Amino acid sequence: MSGDGTVGKALDVLDQVAEFGRPVRFGTLLEASPFPKATLYRFLQTLTNQRMLEYDAERQTYALGVRLVRLAHAAWTQSSLAPLARPHLDALSAKIGLTVHLAQLDSGQVLYIDKRNAAQPVDMYSQAGKIGPAYCTGVGKAMLAFLPDAEQARALTQQSFHVFTKQTLASKTALKAELKNIVTRGHAFDREEHEPGIICVAVPILSAGARVLGGLSITGSTKDTDYGQLDTHVPDLKSTAAAIARAAQDWRFPGADPLQQTGT
Amino acid sequence: MSGDGTVGKALDVLDQVAEFGRPVRFGTLLEASPFPKATLYRFLQTLTNQRMLEYDAERQTYALGVRLVRLAHAAWTQSSLAPLARPHLDALSAKIGLTVHLAQLDSGQVLYIDKRNAAQPVDMYSQAGKIGPAYCTGVGKAMLAFLPDAEQARALTQQSFHVFTKQTLASKTALKAELKNIVTRGHAFDREEHEPGIICVAVPILSAGARVLGGLSITGSTKDTDYGQLDTHVPDLKSTAAAIARAAQDWRFPGADPLQQTGT
């Protein structure tokens, strides 16, 4: 799919294995692969040597390797908002006692990078790294709404517009209108657009230069909460988002004047 | 370092960026890189295109990309013991109320894949994916001890034998002797070998075929606990390790007779 020479192809193979979500046999991969047998075979060999994949000789299956877990630890630490945002998430979660999500946008999709769950506090790693649709989730829409026009347009073409519930906004036009509302309102709702019974409020995390750094949301079920109640949390959400943005700023320009490089 | 054509080299570059642990400039990487300027440049381009790296145009720095977080989620889910072991860790941690680590062996090093921390329960992602030395930690030694001879020999050559404390076993000979004790005893101690004041007991997680799947440890500080007290937790550790091994078995051979393929 993505060109970029040999490396790109090898990474495509990695993604493919990841998509199966379970150890997978050579033949199965071959069916789903654009590569001829010998080529795919060699890629698998290489990736296994590199321990990006692990081969189970007994079962003859390939699975993602531990080297990825190692790399991801570094990635999560250095390239996402998560470590910076953590204390703020803790505080927010403690204050309001509902499920909180922290996400970033990754090729038009929502990538959850941290979470605080009211009921069972330690469900994190299983959720961080998870992806979800942008057009029908609170965080997704909040981030899309504040994207610069060009990026927003590109992101919109990447939406699948699968209809999950009756409330799902299943067209670009409907979504665009909603995004305008979100910008004027300053926050987004998910009105059971992704899962029936699940609603949420979300705000974007914006840098001083109004760049979308990520999104922050509070989720509840229709049984336990309603839009009015979620609305009351918006100030908390906004101040947390602002605090995270500030932390990001300080970290990116430690001790220096912020953003003087963009000014003309 | 690791050959394997273009893909191997590109992954080496990735590792290099990871090692810096922070966004890093082209020049800095170049100094530490075996590749000529143009070649390194092209690798960085490719990896950035592939979103394995992220380039910050303002600061001119490269950092690990979010695609890794995504892949790692899949890796953690499908290729490590962590998801299987989670309920057992929860139970163990709840019962004994001390810090618990779950680890696997990755090229002679300890790779922590899950953790329960007594005091501050949500410190997980920051730890999962972390690596540590094998020769001077409880889990490390427990796993090394039960490795088949050939693998153990290979793993021993991969130890750095850096002296962290007075107790550190800083030679292959000393370590080998200790490993023998561990096998007969069935569990390993870390007697402040890695960090002063930190002690731990650990057991290996062994499959039905006696393959080392991972390790499990309980950690405490010399202030709060002592070897005698840790010793009392060994039965709990062992039964948890056994439970995890059983879960792994069931998962690898769902509904089938275990391990009949190795018989003869």
Next chain:
DNA sequence: ATTTCAGTTCCATTATTTGGAACTCGGTTT
């Protein structure tokens, strides 16, 4: 105006990847 340096591009040479076809090895069918 000149130098310096980090980062980027060019392009002929070189090395790697590519994939069709042929092979191997259990197991199954005739």
Next chain:
DNA sequence: AAACCGAGTTCCAAATAATGGAACTGAAAT
């Protein structure tokens, strides 16, 4: 027993991509 099968593996000449020395750019320092 011989032939067959299909999954997995290896081979090798042709096609393609990677390589890196050198030259370029643009911004900052002198």
